[in-house]
Amino acid sequence: MKTLSAASFLLVLLMGSAFAQNMPFVNQTEIGVQRGSNEFANRTNFTFQTFNGVRINPYHEFGFFIGMDTYPGLHLMPLGMGWRGILEKERKFSPYLSMDIGYGSTLLEKMELDEWNRHSWYDGGMLFHPSIGLRKKTKGKTQLSLSFGYKFQTVHYYEGNPLTGSLPSGANRTDPSHWSYLQASRLQFHNLVLKMGLVF
Amino acid sequence: MGRSLYLRHNWSLNFLLSLFMVLLLPACQDEVETTYTYHTQVPVFLQINTFREAEIIIEPGKQLENPGKIYIYGDYLFVNEPKKGIHIINNQNPSNPVNINFINVPGTVDMAINSNILYADSYVDLVAFDISNPQDIKVVKRVEDVFPNIYTHQETGTFVTYKDTVITTTNRMMPNRGWGNGLFFSDAAGFSSQRSESGGQSYGQGGSMARFTLMSGHLYAVNDYELRVFDVQSPTEPAYLDKINLGWGIETIFPFQDKLFIGSMTGMHIYDASQPSSPKKMAVYEHVTACDPVVVNENYAFVTLRSGMMCRMDVDQLQVIDIKNPYQPKLLKAYPMDNPHGLGLAGDYLYLAEGLHGLKSFNVSDVLRVSENQLEHLKEMKSVDIIPGPKALIVIGPDGVCQFDYSNPEKLRKLSCIDVRNPMPL
Numbered sequence: 001m002k003t004l005s006a007a008s009f010l011l012v013l014l015m016g017s018a019f020a021q022n023m024p025f026v027n028q029t030e031i032g033v034q035r036g037s038n039e040f041a042n043r044t045n046f047t048f049q050t051f052n053g054v055r056i057n058p059y060h061e062f063g064f065f066i067g068m069d070t071y072p073g074l075h076l077m078p079l080g081m082g083w084r085g086i087l088e089k090e091r092k093f094s095p096y097l098s099m100d101i102g103y104g105s106t107l108l109e110k111m112e113l114d115e116w117n118r119h120s121w122y123d124g125g126m127l128f129h130p131s132i133g134l135r136k137k138t139k140g141k142t143q144l145s146l147s148f149g150y151k152f153q154t155v156h157y158y159e160g161n162p163l164t165g166s167l168p169s170g171a172n173r174t175d176p177s178h179w180s181y182l183q184a185s186r187l188q189f190h191n192l193v194l195k196m197g198l199v200f
Numbered sequence: 201m202g203r204s205l206y207l208r209h210n211w212s213l214n215f216l217l218s219l220f221m222v223l224l225l226p227a228c229q230d231e232v233e234t235t236y237t238y239h240t241q242v243p244v245f246l247q248i249n250t251f252r253e254a255e256i257i258i259e260p261g262k263q264l265e266n267p268g269k270i271y272i273y274g275d276y277l278f279v280n281e282p283k284k285g286i287h288i289i290n291n292q293n294p295s296n297p298v299n300i301n302f303i304n305v306p307g308t309v310d311m312a313i314n315s316n317i318l319y320a321d322s323y324v325d326l327v328a329f330d331i332s333n334p335q336d337i338k339v340v341k342r343v344e345d346v347f348p349n350i351y352t353h354q355e356t357g358t359f360v361t362y363k364d365t366v367i368t369t370t371n372r373m374m375p376n377r378g379w380g381n382g383l384f385f386s387d388a389a390g391f392s393s394q395r396s397e398s399g400g401q402s403y404g405q406g407g408s409m410a411r412f413t414l415m416s417g418h419l420y421a422v423n424d425y426e427l428r429v430f431d432v433q434s435p436t437e438p439a440y441l442d443k444i445n446l447g448w449g450i451e452t453i454f455p456f457q458d459k460l461f462i463g464s465m466t467g468m469h470i471y472d473a474s475q476p477s478s479p480k481k482m483a484v485y486e487h488v489t490a491c492d493p494v495v496v497n498e499n500y501a502f503v504t505l506r507s508g509m510m511c512r513m514d515v516d517q518l519q520v521i522d523i524k525n526p527y528q529p530k531l532l533k534a535y536p537m538d539n540p541h542g543l544g545l546a547g548d549y550l551y552l553a554e555g556l557h558g559l560k561s562f563n564v565s566d567v568l569r570v571s572e573n574q575l576e577h578l579k580e581m582k583s584v585d586i587i588p589g590p591k592a593l594i595v596i597g598p599d600g601v602c603q604f605d606y607s608n609p610e611k612l613r614k615l616s617c618i619d620v621r622n623p624m625p626l
Contacts, residue, residue, distance in 0.1 A: 036229075036230050037229055037230065038229060038230040038232075039229070117507075163239065164539070164555065164556070166539070168556050169556075176237035176366065176368075179237070179238075179239075180238065180239055181236065181237065181238035181239065182236070182237045182238070183234060183235070183236050183237075184234065184235045184236075184237070185232055185233065185234040185235075186232065186233050186234075187230065187231070187232045188230060188231040188232070189230050190229065190230060190231075
């Protein structure tokens, strides 16, 4: 999955420069909070995202996004493709819809080992993030944005003791045959997301 | 007019937002699904009579599945298939070993051969086979109830054995990281992956990880905590003599010049067997808790300690122990290794199985400079035990049994490999 994340990151850069040749370049950079809960407690996390794409006509923008989400004890780097649909172009406040689909990468997380040789690590998973928002014109070219949305994010958490002292190199680490025991958890985060940003 | 349009748009926006929230808010509870997969052993209760009454069947040669120990006798290799039986391989030409037949011995873990008589355990019994003609193997003797420690009820002949099992469960609880998860620490390695051992006289030769050995007309067998002695001076009439308590975690036995070197998880026991029927303790060399096969020459014992699930401490070492005075063994030097398993000593050359890290060879004529005298490191040759046989160096690995020409000890030359059906996990 790491290669996939790296590949999509490269794609963001390549496509960004290629498309910009004949269609206007759009950037939307947002920060915000995302909120969710489980059976024990609520959580409020920070989110950051930058969307780079092209405006193919006054109502549609397509591009790639990359960002950073903090979940409790876990940093994810979301990567993927996004669409922005602008409903009302001419007004001071223009409502828009957006949809981001991609992969939450755990590039920033490392496998941990404790003194009992217990290995634990995260693997990333799919993300799906529709939202609705408003863009407000300012005096310059820049617009301000405010959006409200839902973000679905899957993450996998693993914990196990290898059958031998260490995991064989090159072995598929999620294959239970290498582990004396392996606990594989699939977590699904449901977030409500409130973000503010700049568009130019 | 403009204002009313603006308002209308605001209304539709509000409506959309509300709809969005109504649809999504109830779904906003995080979910988790956890799958636990663990290797464990489930007890299986069996009656010994069912095995005693059934005739031991000699089957045509079949592919090695999950080989355990190897024993060399004459031109033949005897390869144990733990709990199932023994493969007999004609090794007249080490470049082309031929699998000839399979002795079906339920519950066998180890073996030894004395003057054409093969001894193998079968659950609680010791069975002797006449192998003078490998094409026509006969049972000559069964000594009953000599390994009684697996009996749950000896009167009815009920005993317990454990079957390796992988269990998977799933639940939807939020996992708590850390201490709460360690409920199923269990280990499958204990029973199924012990390996091979050596002898003198007209005995055969095993590896450094054996639990059976022959010396001076006696068969010595170790289990987890005992040494059992059998008189085999009349090879077809093995007689159980005595047992000696050794403490816990006993793993391997290696004979050398009237002495028995017994490797345990906590150290190395040295027994004087100049009176073969009643070995006497000479010394116990204690080290940290780890797995440790032993090989020995006149002056030194070479012990490997390795880390792993069953082996507790995170130590991977080759230790050289001075045994010139066997009553006072002392550590001379320890060399760091990758993950040493079995080892084999041929004159001044030591061959060491490094598990997944391959096979190493050393010149050990200067025991204080072993690591500087490393000769080869065959990284691809995954190995768990090594027997320096008369014709070839036999290397047992997870993927099969390979033989090397070691007439030039500094440069091993691969002769052949026997593949296995189920490579064991390392």
